[in-house]
Amino acid sequence: MSLHISREHAEMLDKKDPIACKRDEFFIEEGTIYLDGNSLGPAPKSVFDSIDVTMREEWAKGLIRSHNTAGWFMLTDTLGDKIARLLGAGQGEIVVCDTTSLNIYKTLHAALSMQPNRKRIVAEATSFPTNLYMAEGVASTCRDVSIALEGSDGDAIEDLIDEDTAIVMLNHVDYRSGVIRDVKAITELAHSMGAMVMVDLCHSAGVIPVDLRDLNVDFAVGCTYKYLNGGPGSPAYAYAAKRHHGKFTQPLSGWHGHAAPFKFEQSYRQGEGARALLCGTQHTLSMRALQSGLAIFDDVSVSELYEKGKALSDFFVSLVDGFADELGVGFYSPKDVNLRNGQVSLTHETGGYAIVQALIERGVIGDFRQPNVMRFGFAPLYLRYVDIWDAANHLHDVLKSKEWTHERFNVVATVT
Amino acid sequence: MSLHISREHAEMLDKKDPIACKRDEFFIEEGTIYLDGNSLGPAPKSVFDSIDVTMREEWAKGLIRSHNTAGWFMLTDTLGDKIARLLGAGQGEIVVCDTTSLNIYKTLHAALSMQPNRKRIVAEATSFPTNLYMAEGVASTCRDVSIALEGSDGDAIEDLIDEDTAIVMLNHVDYRSGVIRDVKAITELAHSMGAMVMVDLCHSAGVIPVDLRDLNVDFAVGCTYKYLNGGPGSPAYAYAAKRHHGKFTQPLSGWHGHAAPFKFEQSYRQGEGARALLCGTQHTLSMRALQSGLAIFDDVSVSELYEKGKALSDFFVSLVDGFADELGVGFYSPKDVNLRNGQVSLTHETGGYAIVQALIERGVIGDFRQPNVMRFGFAPLYLRYVDIWDAANHLHDVLKSKEWTHERFNVVATVT
The missing domain is CATH 3.40.640.10 (Type I PLP-dependent aspartate aminotransferase-like (Major domain))
Incomplete structure (x- = not known):
C-alpha cells in the first residue's frame, strides 16, 4: 500500500459525516475528484x-x-x-x-x-x-x-x-x-x-x-x-x-x-x-x-462546513506527510489546520505545473499558482473523505512514477 | 373597420418580406406582439x-x-x-x-x-x-x-x-x-x-x-x-x-x-x-x-434589417395618423422615417402610462418613459406587418373605448 492510512478508514469517516448528504445536491461526474472549488464551484443540480x-x-x-x-x-x-x-x-x-x-x-x-x-x-x-x-x-x-x-x-x-x-x-x-x-x-x-x-x-x-x-x-x-x-x-x-x-x-x-x-x-x-x-x-x-x-446553504451552517473542511484538509495533510519528504513535496500552507481555510497548497521544486496536469488527467482537479504552488481546495459541501484518500494516492503515484515528467503535461495553457 | 388600411394589406406586405423567415429563430408566444425589443430583445430559440x-x-x-x-x-x-x-x-x-x-x-x-x-x-x-x-x-x-x-x-x-x-x-x-x-x-x-x-x-x-x-x-x-x-x-x-x-x-x-x-x-x-x-x-x-x-445576424445584413424596420415603422405611423387627432395622440418621434431608428414614440396628455398598461394586457408590449412618452420599437428581425396592424388596432380600441382609464392600469410598478 502506498499510503500509510487505509482507504477503509476514509470510508468509515464518510459514514460518520453528518452533512454527507449535501453532495447529492451537486453534479459531480463519476471519476472526478474536484479540488478546485476554490476557483470555480461545481454545478448545483437545481441550476439546470x-x-x-x-x-x-x-x-x-x-x-x-x-x-x-x-x-x-x-x-x-x-x-x-x-x-x-x-x-x-x-x-x-x-x-x-x-x-x-x-x-x-x-x-x-x-x-x-x-x-x-x-x-x-x-x-x-x-x-x-x-x-x-x-x-x-x-x-x-x-x-x-x-x-x-x-x-x-x-x-x-x-x-x-x-x-x-x-x-x-x-x-x-x-x-x-x-x-x-x-x-x-x-x-x-x-x-x-x-x-x-x-x-x-x-x-x-x-x-x-x-x-x-x-x-x-x-x-x-x-x-x-x-x-x-x-x-x-x-x-x-x-x-x-x-x-x-x-x-x-x-x-x-x-x-x-x-x-x-x-x-x-x-x-x-x-x-x-x-x-x-x-x-x-x-x-x-x-x-x-x-x-x-x-x-444549498439554506439547511447547513457555515460552522458545520468549517468543521468538515478542517477535517478533510487535515486528513490530506496527514496522508501527504507520509510521502512528502521522500518524493520532494513541500508544504506551502501551514500544517496547522486552524491557521488556514479548507485549502492545502504544496510545492515541488521543478514539477508544480506538470504534476497538477498529470493529476487532472487522472480526474483529480486542482490548480497551479505561480511560481511553484499546487493548490488543493477541500470544499466540504461535496467532497468525501474517500476523495481525499484517492487524491493523495494519485499524487503519490504521479510522483513515485515520475509520470508528470511526460512532455504532454508540460505544455502551458492560457489559464491554469 | 377602425383603421383606414386593411389587415389584408399587412398580410400582403408580409408575403413579400424577404427576411420574414428570421422570425422563426425567436420564441414569440402566440398572442404576443412585442414592441419592446428596444428594451429587451426576445429569446432566440437556440439559446435554450x-x-x-x-x-x-x-x-x-x-x-x-x-x-x-x-x-x-x-x-x-x-x-x-x-x-x-x-x-x-x-x-x-x-x-x-x-x-x-x-x-x-x-x-x-x-x-x-x-x-x-x-x-x-x-x-x-x-x-x-x-x-x-x-x-x-x-x-x-x-x-x-x-x-x-x-x-x-x-x-x-x-x-x-x-x-x-x-x-x-x-x-x-x-x-x-x-x-x-x-x-x-x-x-x-x-x-x-x-x-x-x-x-x-x-x-x-x-x-x-x-x-x-x-x-x-x-x-x-x-x-x-x-x-x-x-x-x-x-x-x-x-x-x-x-x-x-x-x-x-x-x-x-x-x-x-x-x-x-x-x-x-x-x-x-x-x-x-x-x-x-x-x-x-x-x-x-x-x-x-x-x-x-x-x-442570428450571421446570414442577414443590417441594411436589410434597416429597410424592413423603416417600412414597419412607417406603416405604424400611417395607421396611427388615421386616428391620432381624433383620439388625442401626438407624435413625439418625427414622422419622417429617415430621421429615426425603428422606433415610434407617441404622447398622450394624461394617459401615457395607463395606455401602455392596457395594451400590455392585450398582449401588445411597449413601454413608457417619463413624462408622457409611449415607446413602440419595431425590431425587424421578428415583427410582421400584421403585428403592426394589430398593435395599431389595439391602440385605437384602447383609446376609443377609454379602457385605459380603468384603475388597474394606473398602478405604477417599479420598472415601467
Missing part, C-alpha cells in the same frame, strides 16, 4: 431547471415584464440579503453586482470619500493581484492618493497604518496559502488610528465562519463563483456597514445606484444604503445561477 | 440548448478546465469580434464586458488620459441618464474635469466644443424619440477642434447601419440586450479605435485587462489594444446567451 425556467418562462414569455414580475430588478438586493445571512451582515448591507475588482474600486473610493484628509491605501503585497491593480486605478486619477504595501520592504501592516491611512485593504484568506488573517485585530488597530478597513472574502465566504458585525470592518467584497457555487463568472457582492449608509459616495454612479432609476433624472441622486454601490444593469442569467448556489 | 450545454457540459463536467477548453476566457474577444462585424469595426477593436455604464466610465477616462490638458466632457442634456451620471462620476474624482451639457441653457453641441474639450459623448439614437444623430458631422467638427468623440450605440447597433470606421469616432459603447437579443442583462461592449491602442489608460484596471492575467504580477501592466478596457471576470452564462443572439 432554474435557468431553464428563467430562459423559457421569465425571458421568452415574460419578456420585459419580468423585471418586475419575476423580481429581476431587485435580485441585487434579494441575493445580497441571502449572502448577508452567511456573513453575519444585516439586511440591506450587501448588494450583489458586477465583479470583485469593480466592488474593490467602489469601496476604496467610498472610504476615501468619507475621509477627505486621509490619502493612503494600505494593502498586502501578497494580496490577490487585482485588488492591488484596482488600488492603482484609484490612485491613478486621485492626485494625492498613494498605496503602501505590507511586505514590500519588510513592514508589517500594523506598522503602516497611520494618521494618513484612509483604508486598509485585507484579504481574509490568502489565495495562495489559504492562511486566515486576523482581520478583527487589524480592524481594531485601524479604527484606533481613525482608519477604515475593507476585507476581501473571496476565499472565506461559505467555507469558514465570517461575522462581519463581529469583525467590525467598514466595507467588504467577495466573489460568488468559488465556495458559493454561483457558476462561471457569477456576480460579486459588496458590503457597506450600516453605520456608513448615506455617508459615502463612489464614482461608478450608474443608474441602478440612483435613488429613482426609472425617473430618468438628468443628475445623479444616490440611492439608499448599500444600493449606492450599484451601477449598471446586472446579468440576470448569472444572478439566477447564483441563486441556486446560495439555496 | 446553448445554455443547457454551457451548464451541463462546460460547467458541470468541464469545471475549471472550460476557461481554456470551452474558450470562456476569450469570450470577451471572440464575441467582441462578432459585434465588430456588425458595426464596421476591425478585429481586436471591440471587447464584450461589464455594463454600458462602466464602459462609458472607462472610455471617458481613456480619452481624458490621452489629453491631459483638456478637461471638459461635452454631452447631451437629453442623453440616456446613466451616461450623464457616469460623467459626473468621472468629474467627482478628477479635480478639474467639468461637464458641459447641450440644451441645458440653449447651446447646441457644436457651440460647446472648444479647445478645452477632451471628449464629446453622444447618443447615436435618442432613447426617447428614436431620432438619429449625425455623429459623423459632429465627429468631424470635434476632431477639427482637437477633441475626441465617444458614441453610445445602445439604440442603433443591430437596427440601423453603423460603420464605426466611417463615423471615425474614437470610442464607442453599447449594450447587447436590446436589438442584439443577448438576454436580460447581457454584457455590454466597448470599442477603442485601433489608432488609440496602447496610448490610453483607464482606472478600472482589473486583472483581465492585465497583459498577463495569470502571471499574478504585483503591479498592473496594461493589456494590448481594446483588452485594456477589460477589468474583472465576465459572467459566462450571460456571455453565452449573447452568442446565441449574435448568431
